[in-house]
Amino acid sequence: MHIYLSKIVNLPTAKRLPAYLYILQQLKKNGQKHVSSSHLAGKMNIEPILVRKDIEAIQVSGTPRIGYSVENLINTIESYFEWNQTQHAILFGVGELGVAILGNQELANLGLRIVAAFDSDPRKVNKFIHGVMVFDLLYLHEIIEDFKVNIAILCFPSGMVQCLVDELVSAGVTGVWSFSSQNLTIPDSVVTQKDDLTSGFVELCAKLRRNELVFRL
């Protein structure tokens, strides 16, 4: 399918799209053909105008009095994220967190295929974990090429993260999803997503502190 999106969707909008998708898929199950911006807004606790703006951004248009086509929205959002094709990823660090990610079904449902894992611990190498083979780093380049891997998932706490990332970038990986708390330097052409546990906790603490102060007033 060829849906051509010339417009660049801003990040806050892009992050709301999956939430819309989830609601839309439920509506589709219930046989609903159309949906209004106010319905979506109600479900998401945001303003209808924001929904309309988001939908405008992905260049879907609706019909006054009737709303937007559920089918059309679903297809456009799915193709925006390229979730109609599977994404090949490799994972580094088969510790407890790495194993949890390898076994996560929801990620698989979104089209993420982890084609190989790597670990420096020889006791872990050459075994299957959640159906994924653990390799020695020696085979890195070979596997990236063979499987056309574009996403790397980093699940080891710290250490040589930057060296590995440089290697990955030179091998052609376009997205790095890091669970390490270390800061990474990467070229603009490569994308990172940092989801380490400490920054999540830090954000929680920040919100707690803010709330305390707000409610003290």
Place this chain on the structure above:
Amino acid sequence: MHIYLSKIVNLPTAKRLPAYLYILQQLKKNGQKHVSSSHLAGKMNIEPILVRKDIEAIQVSGTPRIGYSVENLINTIESYFEWNQTQHAILFGVGELGVAILGNQELANLGLRIVAAFDSDPRKVNKFIHGVMVFDLLYLHEIIEDFKVNIAILCFPSGMVQCLVDELVSAGVTGVWSFSSQNLTIPDSVVTQKDDLTSGFVELCAKLRRNELVFRL
């Protein structure tokens, strides 16, 4: 120690504070007494004026030509997050992800103490995992009271999340850190931080898509 912060720090600023803290702690190790906004900005790849605004927000003042007191900044940031006192938390769902969090040393270093875990699987109950006892849900209220727990960490994929959250809120928990992809409804007085794996992956995909479009121009 009594550092009184009347000002409410905005979230983007609050999220940068730990990164400053990390740099400041390294400076302190090296015996540096003062630091300039431009030094911190350089390390973090942001503008010096933003650093000065952030420091203004936590109400630390500096000295022209000399900079800010490293010691003073460290103390103020640590006390802002209340990291000088430990935070008591309980964890729900001792699956692979839950175990990974129970064993995470970095979280412990930030003062997070997981005082108990809960799981509905009777085979997991009454065992220690990473030094933390797994309880049946029956003991929920008792443990929250006894340990003065204010943070709950949710590590099970989905299901009865909302019911549990309602229970936790009524028991007096003030922060919910959720790794479930389910949306939660909570009162304004309680804070949530949602760090489920799918939303991280979604954000990565969104950035990948944006980057593709930007570099295609």
Place this chain on the structure above:
DNA sequence: TAGATTGTTAATCGATTAACAATC
């Protein structure tokens, strides 16, 4: 037609950045 809903254009808001005066 009437009325609900989209879609456009302008206003607002919060965060960042800029300019420059104050200060050691």
Place this chain on the structure above:
DNA sequence: TAGATTGTTAATCGATTAACAATC
């Protein structure tokens, strides 16, 4: 004094919200 750095005040920028005209 001269110059580097803070701190204040204003400008900009991006995202959200508001107002209302267009449309089915």
